[in-house]
Amino acid sequence: MVTEDGQEHEVDTIICGTGFHVTDAPFPQHVRGRHNQTLAEKWKPNPTAYLGTTIVDFPNLFLLIGPYTGLGHNSMIYMIESQINYILDCLRKMERRKVQAVEVQSEAQAAFDDEMQRRMQGTAWTSGCDSWYLNSTGRNTTIWPGFTFEFRYRTRRFDWQHYSHVARNSVAQPRTDTQPVG
Numbered sequence: 033m034v035t036e037d038g039q040e041h042e043v044d045t046i047i048c049g050t051g052f053h054v055t056d057a058p059f060p061q062h063v064r065g066r067h068n069q070t071l072a073e074k075w076k077p078n079p080t081a082y083l084g085t086t087i088v089d090f091p092n093l094f095l096l097i098g099p100y101t102g103l104g105h106n107s108m109i110y111m112i113e114s115q116i117n118y119i120l121d122c123l124r125k126m127e128r129r130k131v132q133a134v135e136v137q138s139e140a141q142a143a144f145d146d147e148m149q150r151r152m153q154g155t156a157w158t159s160g161c162d163s164w165y166l167n168s169t170g171r172n173t174t175i176w177p178g179f180t181f182e183f184r185y186r187t188r189r190f191d192w193q194h195y196s197h198v199a200r201n202s203v204a205q206p207r208t209d210t211q212p213v214g
Contacts, residue, residue: 056167056168059071060072060074060075060079063090063093065087065089065090065091065093066089066090066091067089069089071087071090071093074087074088074089074090077167077168077169077171078167078169078171078173079098079099079167079173080099080100080141080144080145080173081095081098081099081100081141082136082140082141082144082194083100083115083118083144083183083186083187084097084098084099084100084101084111084115084176085098085101085115085118085119085187086134086135086136086141086195087136087141088135088136088137088138088141089135090135091133091134091135091198092133092134092135094115094119094122095115096112096115096116097111097112097115098115099173099174100144100145100148100173100174100175100176100177101115101176101183102165102174102175102176103175103176103180104157104165104175106180107180110180110184111176111180111183114180114183114184114187114188115187117187117188118187118188118189118190119190121189121190122134122190125190125192126197129197130199130200130201131197131198131199131200132197132198132199132200132201133197133198134195134196134197135195135196135197136194136195137194137195137196140194140195145173148173148177149171151177151178152172152175152177155177157172157174157175157177158172
């Protein structure tokens with residue numbers, strides 16, 4: 033192998049890491065929430081979503097493989113299945129309770145983001161090395177920093193206490209984060 037400085041090096045293996053664009057996907061530019069803000073604008077500079085699935089100011093928006101759901105050690109199918117179960121439980125409960133819209137409370141999303149960043153410290157995912165998991169600010173909002181079975185456990189049921197709601201046949205009121213879903 034010849035390096036940029038012209039030196040030759042004998043090597044046994046060459047690994048080419050082509051990288052992925054996990055922190056700059058194009059779809060957030062096309063999704064608008066409250067106040068006509070795009071998801072890209074909301075996420076600038078650091079994407080975040082409660083359980084990688086719901087986002088403040090984006091009622092009834094559910095993501096699969098959102099922030100903090102990426103893996104470097106297991107199958108993404110397991111994470112996707114967990115999120116689908118969480119979303120389906122929400123939709124069933126919305127139907128039963130005659131709820132038109134749900135939206136994660138800002139405190140719940142902020143606490144989740146803080147927890148993920150805290151748990152990420154000292155891991156290989158935040159070791160100071162450049163990787164495609166890090167966004168333009170050097171922050172990792174891509175990887176789930178725990179075991180997949182923990183994510184499955186946390187998404188086994190839709191947790192109403194972290195959400196505000198709008199009942200069917202009601203006029204949507206400005207959301208307050210003190211309106212938990214009952």
